[in-house]
Amino acid sequence: MTSRGVDSPWLFLLRSLFPNWRFYHAPGDSPRLYFRYLDAGLWSDWQQMMPRFKRRLFNLLFNPGVNLALTEQNLVDHLANDIADCQGGNDVSALVVYQMVERLVRQIIAAEGGHIKQFQFRVCLVPSGAAFDMEAGTILLSPCLDY
Amino acid sequence: MDPILTLAARSTELLCAFSLCLQTVEFFWLREPLSERGIWAFSVQKGGLAHASSWVQQLFAILSKDSVHILHLCLRLIAVLCLGVYGASLWLVLFLFLGNVAILIRWRGAFNGGSDFMTMVVLTGLLIATILGAFNKQELGWRAGLIYIAIHVTSSYFIAGWVKVLNQDWRQGKALALFLDGGVFGPLANNSLYWRRWVALLCTWSFILWECVVPIVFLDPRLAAGYCAIGVIFHFLVFWYFGLNRFVFAWMATYPAVIYLAVALA
DSSP: OOBTTBOOHHHHHTGGGSOOOOTTOOOOEEEEEEEEEEETTEEOOOEEOOOOOOOOGGGGTOOHHHHHHHHHHHHHHHHHHHHHHTTTTOOGGGSHHHHHHHHHHHHHHHTTOSOEEEEEEEEEEEETTSOOOHHHHEEEEOOOEEO | OOHHHHHHHHHHHHHHHHHHHHHHHHHHHTOGGGSTTSTTOHHHHGGGGTTSOHHHHHHHHHHTSHHHHHHHHHHHHHHHHHHHHHOOOHHHHHHHHHHHHHHHHHTTTOSSTHHHHHHHHHHHHHHHHHHHHHTTOHHHHHHHHHHHHHHHHHHHHHHHHHHHHTOHHHHTTHHHHHHHHHSTTOOOOTTOGGGSHHHHHHHHHHHHHHHHTGGGGGTOHHHHHHHHHHHHHHHHHHHHHHOOHHHHHHHHTTHHHHHHHHHHHO
């Protein structure tokens, strides 16, 4: 398990003890998760995992849905970092974070219903506020996986 | 103990207890993602502990069992209530500190980023206070703990402000709209005010300047109180626009330490 700039697995797991206050420091390219699935012999279009919520004042005190969605997006961010660190032939699919993202996609697809046989996901770097070419922006394309 | 110090210590305990209480209730709600069916299933997560010794792996295998996790959260809730009602004691704070580390490791190091960091800072401050208190240095302990918290919170604002000053997109007011557009409450409507350059510039530079001038809190306790009052509004807006509710209470728990240090320096 690695993450950009943190070589020790323990340092990564204990990073809450070493605060980083660089919040939202630069827009840049955002890692985004896309998925598609094979349903009734047809592949769906690629869909972006982009949870959106409505604002509610009550969520000031209790906000598990949004917090979980933000944590899931963090997994995608970590996977993107680890893909960059893995260049040189290492097997990305062996990473814990890859397996977690695969589970995340399975969970999203489960909510779609239907008779899904297979699925596939990709991680793309999407530029903020600029045109996006999915093929050029892809940093990871999973094989077609049985559902 | 000095009454100002007592007030700051008690306020920190109460605000920290409130913040931890909200976090714990959310963790109760979020047990499914940590279960074997969930994304954070221990059968997957344990691969990230392959480097650890066998007893550490066994410890986390036990902690990650559903029943143990629920028991931990129940004990944590009781500990948090005790912190609020009776105040900090060494074993109580040690349990909350180590328990929080264990929960965050279970979430792969962090659950909510900055609010996790600041919660650990406050718990570390309380730990410093109670460890020294156990050696009959209660006053020194609280002074050291509160100063530790105050230094971290002022650093947090100062660094967060300066990294934005150094970025061209922030300086030009473009970054705010881009982050809002990609956020959990996005996308921004095409006619949103935040796409207008002067609105974005005004908003951006208001909070960048507010963050960067944080050292002024140590010039006068009234400045510190005013800064913290604006801080509550700032964090509420961050919640409103980015959904980061935990940040509001994690940072509020540090404000008594900031005001205490300002009073002490005055």
